[in-house]
Amino acid sequence: MWQARFVPLPALDLNLPHLADVVPSVLTAMGVAGFEARIPIRGDVAGACVLLVDGLGADLLDRHAADAPTLAALRGPTLQVGYPATTAAGLAAVGTGLRSGEHGLVGYSFRVPAAGMLNALRWREHPWGSDLRERAVPEQVQPQPTTFERAAAAGMAVSVCSPAEFAGSGLTRAVLRGADYRGVFALGDLAATVRNAVSAGEFCYAYHSELDALGHLYGPGSLPWRMQLRQVDRLVESVMEALPPGGLLAVVADHGMVSAEETVDLDADPALFDGVEAVAGEARARHVYTREGAVDDVLQAWRARIGSRAWVVARDEAIDAGWFGARVLDEVRDRIGDVVAAARDGAVLVRRTAEPMESAFVGHHGSLTAAEQTVPLLLAGL
Known part of the structure; x- marks a missing residue:
């Protein structure tokens, strides 16, 4: 049997800038009423996009800056993502402006009373089972108003630019509702849709998943992962090239990643x-x-x-x-x-x-190490 030894319990610093702070801060800079500027962003933003690159940890970006010169040139402050450092919780933090103890998506999978074990990404029974959108109604599992609902109610045009396959999914309904969902299929229409939204003076949330997928399959920092990071860098460069005066692009991530040892x-x-x-x-x-x-x-x-x-x-x-x-x-x-x-x-x-x-x-993520918890906040434009 493995011999246990005492390991001090880590405590998260709740005063550090958090992923949940990003959207409220950008909307405040756009002059949308009802939000708090938790992260300093210069005001007078005319149109903005928060682009979440799944799995882009700050440590990984720093170690592979040569593969991402555009991202590296924007390198600035870092954010903490909270526990668990996983996609469902991270997207909920962006979509609600809250941490997991309030938005309630406390893991990749977790128990929902009266519904059973919920896989929050697929909104199905975990580890195998049927669709739970009727037994675990997304709007009831996560009933807090989203940042998008609040912004739309205040008069801001709000859109979500994410893979078309996720339109109407349980997770989308739970944490991204209130925005005009614009489904995309590849990097090209993702970049084009974001450019159009920012140029139109909208607030846009965009999502790219493939860097995380390749990190899981091949490991973070592997050659396939690095080649995908180069594509993400070109995506960001393409959006930056078209930012209008007063346009803002904020690139963030939901977590970092470590290799299984x-x-x-x-x-x-x-x-x-x-x-x-x-x-x-x-x-x-x-x-x-x-x-x-x-x-x-x-x-x-x-x-x-x-x-x-x-x-x-x-x-x-x-x-x-x-x-x-x-x-x-x-x-x-x-x-x-x-x-x-x-x-x-x-x-x-x-x-x-x-x-x-x-x-x-x-590759895996979810825990409390700095490699998983710390993500970059990259700001371009203005």
Whole structure:
């Protein structure tokens, strides 16, 4: 058995600029009423786009600046993405201006009372199952008003530029509602749609997913990943070339990424499931839901068997450390595992039987390391 040793519990600094602060700050700079400028952005913005490049961690950008000269030249402040450092939570932070304890999308997958285990990206039962848009109505799972709804109500023209396949998805309805959804198919129409929106004086949110996909498949920093980073750099350059006077492009990311260095197959250790009803989340950020009265036993078993390869804590410990933000709503609390396991260093807590596809990934994210938590804020224009 792996020998456990004491590892200090990390606490997130809630005063650092956060991914959730970006859209409210840009809308404030555009003169939209009802928002707070949490990040200094010069005012008089006539049209703006927040472009989220999935998986573009600040550390990765710095290490591969030669492949992305346009992005590197814009390098400025960094943002913290909060826990978990994963796409569903990151897109919700952008779409609501809130952290995960308030928007409630607390993982790649998590338990929703009366609906079961929800895969928030696919809005399906996890790890296998049917569409949950009727049992877990997106607008009820995430009922907070989105930044797009609020901006549209204040009179701003708001659009979302994202892959056409995501139009009407559960995640889109939960965190991106309120905007005119403009589905795209490739980098070319993504760039063209963003250019048109900014030139028309709109606020646009745009999303690019392929850098993250190649990071998962080949590893962050791999040759395929670097070649995709070059395409992202050209995308940003293409948008910048067409920015009108007063136009703003803000490039951000939802998380960084690490390569798997040590693999723990949870499904291969039955002792980890004694007293456990379900395990959700992902390989770097696990939610463990226990049977009644079994929390302490499960906590001790996971600590003993996982050891220093993860921070393994009870729900209240994670909340008190600020992992889910300063405020955790009552209805969100039950979505967080009774036990939370956040992987350290390069460890991954996979489930080869229950999650074969995700378990085969080379690159992962979700936890509390700087490589996962820190993303760039790149501002161009004005």
